[in-house]
Amino acid sequence: MKPADQGRAVGEGHVVLDEVTxxxxxxxxxxxxxxxxxxxxxxxxxxxFSVVGPSGCGKSTLLDLVAGLSLPTEGSVxxxxxxISGEVPDGVAVVFQEDACFPWMTVFQNAAFGARHAxxxxxxxxxxxxxxxxxMGLAGFTDAYPSQLSGGMRQRxxxxxxxxxxxxxxxxxxxxxxxxxxxxxxxxxxxxxxxxDTGSTVMLITHSIDExxxxxxxxxxxxxxxxxxxxxxxxxWGRERDSRTAxxxxxxxxxxRIWGLLRxxxxxxxxxx
Amino acid sequence: MSRPAAxxxxxxxxxxxxxxIASRLAWIDPISFIPPSRMAEGAWTILAxxxxxxxxxxxxxxxxxxxxxxxxxxxxxxxxxxxFPRLRRxxxxxxxxxxxxxxxxxxPMLIVLLGLNRWPLVAIGFLFAxxxxxxxxxxxxxxxxxxxxxxxxxxxxxxxxxxxLIILPASLPFVFTGIKLSVVYSFLAVIAGEFIxxxxxxxxxxxxxxxxxxxxxxxxxxxxxxxxxxxxxxxxHAAEQHLYQRRVPRDx
Numbered sequence: 168m169k170p171a172d173q174g175r176a177v178g179e180g181h182v183v184l185d186e187v188t189x190x191x192x193x194x195x196x197x198x199x200x201x202x203x204x205x206x207x208x209x210x211x212x213x214x215x216f217s218v219v220g221p222s223g224c225g226k227s228t229l230l231d232l233v234a235g236l237s238l239p240t241e242g243s244v245x246x247x248x249x250x251i252s253g254e255v256p257d258g259v260a261v262v263f264q265e266d267a268c269f270p271w272m273t274v275f276q277n278a279a280f281g282a283r284h285a286x287x288x289x290x291x292x293x294x295x296x297x298x299x300x301x302x303m304g305l306a307g308f309t310d311a312y313p314s315q316l317s318g319g320m321r322q323r324x325x326x327x328x329x330x331x332x333x334x335x336x337x338x339x340x341x342x343x344x345x346x347x348x349x350x351x352x353x354x355x356x357x358x359x360x361x362x363x364d365t366g367s368t369v370m371l372i373t374h375s376i377d378e379x380x381x382x383x384x385x386x387x388x389x390x391x392x393x394x395x396x397x398x399x400x401x402x403x404w405g406r407e408r409d410s411r412t413a414x415x416x417x418x419x420x421x422x423x424r425i426w427g428l429l430r431x432x433x434x435x436x437x438x439x440x
Numbered sequence: 441m442s443r444p445a446a447x448x449x450x451x452x453x454x455x456x457x458x459x460x461i462a463s464r465l466a467w468i469d470p471i472s473f474i475p476p477s478r479m480a481e482g483a484w485t486i487l488a489x490x491x492x493x494x495x496x497x498x499x500x501x502x503x504x505x506x507x508x509x510x511x512x513x514x515x516x517x518x519x520x521x522x523x524f525p526r527l528r529r530x531x532x533x534x535x536x537x538x539x540x541x542x543x544x545x546x547x548p549m550l551i552v553l554l555g556l557n558r559w560p561l562v563a564i565g566f567l568f569a570x571x572x573x574x575x576x577x578x579x580x581x582x583x584x585x586x587x588x589x590x591x592x593x594x595x596x597x598x599x600x601x602x603x604x605l606i607i608l609p610a611s612l613p614f615v616f617t618g619i620k621l622s623v624v625y626s627f628l629a630v631i632a633g634e635f636i637x638x639x640x641x642x643x644x645x646x647x648x649x650x651x652x653x654x655x656x657x658x659x660x661x662x663x664x665x666x667x668x669x670x671x672x673x674x675x676x677h678a679a680e681q682h683l684y685q686r687r688v689p690r691d692x
Contacts, residue, residue, distance in 0.1 A: 265587040
């Protein structure tokens with residue numbers, strides 16, 4: 168899509184959230200829960216945006232709304248100038264925290280699934296999948312089944328599946344949450360590489376401040392439920408970066424700034440003090 | 441062959457050998473318990489003479505009909521229970537107590553309803569098997585991980601494709617357990633039904649031979665039946681392995 172086509176209706180911005188709220192309606196004896204908002208946000212095309220916040224603040228709700236997996240109670244979400252209405256728009260890919268590999272398919276079939284369903288020509292699919300799998304370091308595992316892989320590798324399969332779709336917006340819902348620390352750091356680097364390589368916009372939900380600071384251009388810090396952005400922090404990193412950014416003196420400053428913002432919210436969320 | 445498999449084989453062979461010796465040396469009454477070798481002889485005679493072919497075919501057809509009916513109705517029922525939670529809330533306690541009901545007591549009623557033919561037996565096999573299929577189908581559908589359904593939506597699958605490409609394969613292991621149980625339960629119910637209630641079939645002939653002190657035939661038929669059920673079980677096991685080998689790393 169050419170830059171001229173985008174964002175006519177809602178100004179600039181690849182993704183635009185306008186006064187979005189999400190209320191889970193009352194069910195049985197449970198009263199209604201205001202999970203999110205109101206939230207307004209504008210993602211720039213090609214930026215790496217992370218969302219951090221205390222547990223249960225509505226981070227994943229936010230991601231579901233942007234993905235079109237659920238509808239806002241109030242307000243609107245626009246992607247490339249088009250309003251999202253309960254369907255995942257073309258050009259958006261999502262990677263979840265849970266293992267989303269299809270256990271009855273090989274790695275190759277898993278990675279190719281979306282493209283095959285979209286009806287791309289065979290040779291094109293093969294090309295894209297081969298590229299994505301070798302990018303993700305899975306070239307030797309094309310015929311393996313997910314049960315034969317480690318958790319980190321399975322998550323890479325899911326990322327490869329998203330990558331094959333050539334998304335213009337990648338939504339990552341704590342994709343490394345279940346992985347150990349070292350794997351997590353390396354996966355972060357892979358994600359940066361992927362982001363640079365594809366030029367797509369990335370929105371990452373995470374509960375790790377380090378991960379957010381390390382990877383992002385901007386970080387949205389959310390309050391307790393109903394989650395709102397209390398501040399959006401610019402990191403100012405260059406596009407070429409990796410986990411060595413952690414050695415930069417600004418890293419610590421950003422980290423403590425975000426923790427300062429989050430600490431009180433987290434305390435509130437825990438219900439202590 | 442792995443060690444446990446070898447030991448298992450040894451156990452079976454040992455047990456058969458022990459029976460043979462015990463019977464031949466008259467440790468146990470050789471008239472009421474003939475040695476396994478003579479059972480095999482009896483089985484062979486039955487097969488060679490073709491005397492019971494009609495009964496065997498009849499039993500297979502009856503059980504086969506019960507299997508087909510219970511699998512299709514159970515599958516549809518499981519889907520309905522999954523799709524309509526209210527229906528499920530109503531039926532759940534009934535399903536749970538299903539196997540507390542001795543279905544055989546309905547035989548007289550089924551004869552009145554269906555006539556004096558094979559259908560009451562089919563009905564008993566069906567009733568015995570259908571709940572297992574429905575419950576397992578429901579179980580399988582319920583256990584499809586939410587994240588796979590979400591992924592299907594992000595990959596823009598329609599409802600039909602979602603069912604065909606995601607829900608069915610994801611719930612297949614459970615559905616297959618339902619199929620296995622349906623086969624086993626149908627055979628069990630049909631043969632037991634014949635044994636006590638019918639005038640033809642495998643089960644009936646065993647009972648008939650028993651009543652006439654025809655031990656060779658009785659044990660021969662029993663052996664044939666055991667062999668057949670064993671083969672069915674092996675076939676199902678092989679099919680299951682074929683389905684699962686792709687999901688679970690095979691060890692050893």
